[in-house]
Amino acid sequence: MSPVSKAARWRSQLIAAAVLVVLWNLFYGQFSIGNLIGGTLVALVVITVFPLPPVAFEGRIRPLAVLRFLGRFVVDLFTASAQVAWAAVRFGHTPRSAVIAVRLRVRTDLNMTLTGEALSLIPGSLIVEADAATGTLYIHVLDVTDQRDVERAREKVLALEARIVRAIGSADEVRQLDAPAPRQATAR
Structure with missing residues (x-):
């Protein structure tokens, strides 16, 4: 940076x-x-x-991608709210949760912050820890039953990151999205 x-x-x-x-x-x-x-x-x-810390913004705002991000964010918000509500009221069901590690493809403080904030606003997910050195977010996810659910949650995080980067990232950051995803750790 x-x-x-x-x-x-x-x-x-x-x-x-x-x-x-x-x-x-x-x-x-x-x-x-x-x-x-x-x-x-x-x-x-x-x-x-309370001065802001120095964060370099080298991206560019792409209005159409911003609209795509906002539209999908609203859909995710309502979908996750319904899923959490259903998990809470479903009789005889004890929701299981997991903490998963997701290594982001774009390792900037701004990307980690925006992705983490967007995730925290969506019900059923919460940032537990952020490791800036490795670009990894540790996320508590609700209603996880097996490894497929963990992988689905990880894919959703990476898709959210991609929408954010495509909306406001630099050309280099957008190219980083197309690189092979880093190897991910398993759920704890």
Whole structure:
């Protein structure tokens, strides 16, 4: 990963501040001069007290791939919610779970973070640990009965990673998706 320039750090801080101002106004339900000023002051304090770590973003945003990611994410969200609800109310069924290791194909902090966050938002999966040195996410998955379920869960994680990288990754990162998948460890 290349070092982050001062200009890139300032740009990321400004983008973060702008997002905070917009969120501040959305929380209040209206855009007004007072909310813009208040949001700006809060954003400046937050950015000063809690500065963002230097993360290099060398990708490019692909709107069609972003829409594909969002559409599939919503489908996964509703499907997983229904599966978790069914596992919870099914009489006489004790759901089994597993912790699986999934080595991501694109080993950047940003990719690990985005993939981990997206996974954590989907019911039935939770990040237990992230190993940045190896690019591995350890994920607790619900309702796993055999090795096929483990492999299916692993494939879903890699498919999610691929959708994220295709939506916002660099050309080199997209090429990494086509490389053979790294050897995966078994479930614990």
